[in-house]
Amino acid sequence: MQTTFVKSPNFTPGRKTYTPIAIVIHIMEGSLEGTDSWFKSTESVVSAHYGVGIDGEVHQYVLETDSAWHAGRVNAPTWSLIKPAGNGAYINPNYYTIGIEHEGNENTDWSDATYQSSSSMIRDIAQRWGIPIDRQHIVGHHEIYSLKACPGTKVDFNKLISMASGTPVPLGPVATGVNKVQGPGKVTTSARVNIRLQPNTTVPIANVVPGNIQLAYDGYTNNGESVSGNSKWYYTNEGNWFWSGGVS
Ligand SMILES: [Zn+2]
Incomplete structure (x- = not known):
């Protein structure tokens, strides 16, 4: 996949003793252009490895071998593969995840181009690092940091995973009578x-x-x-x- 490198100064070189085991899905709450300048600024102290535009354009901000600053805070995680560090603390997830931002906000419907680019990047990243393409390894930021809604409810994880893996994800029966x-x-x-x-x-x-x-x-x-x-x-x-x- 063709990517434009837009270097961010906001990252930790290397990954301590870890390798990526999961991909974290984010929403930009803004444009690809705005995210470029935000991640290029040392004042933001945030970054991600990749950004996907609504038209499918892909920007890379941080090398996969380095730790981007995209999911360092943990609050009431629902993600089952989160690494505890004892006493209610956690290993910084930035060391063992790859972050992908997506243009738009929590209430924007995802475009076909976004799904196409994001899923093909997920497939490539998963192949490089031996990451299984399933719901445990493709996670929403909210599942690590519950105080943010990122990436919102518009992204269909089953569709994204299904497109990335090339196999349809079976859905459970629709719950009836559940209030x-x-x-x-x-x-x-x-x-x-x-x-x-x-x-x-x-x-x-x-x-x-x-x-x-x-x-x-x-x-x-x-x-x-x-x-x-x-x-x-x-x-x-x-x-x-x-x-x-x-x-x-
Ligand atoms: Zn996020």
């Missing part, structure tokens, strides 16, 4: 918790989160599948679900 009650919050996993596409144990498991990890949710339903007499399930911004009996 969502909105209201964000945080819970802690009591033991291993399965993250699913629907509030139902009959659909495949998307992720498994270990015990004692804080999970952010955006709301809940009281009429998911009843497990041990408890039918309350929480949902996340990405549309995933976990059973309330596994958390406290």
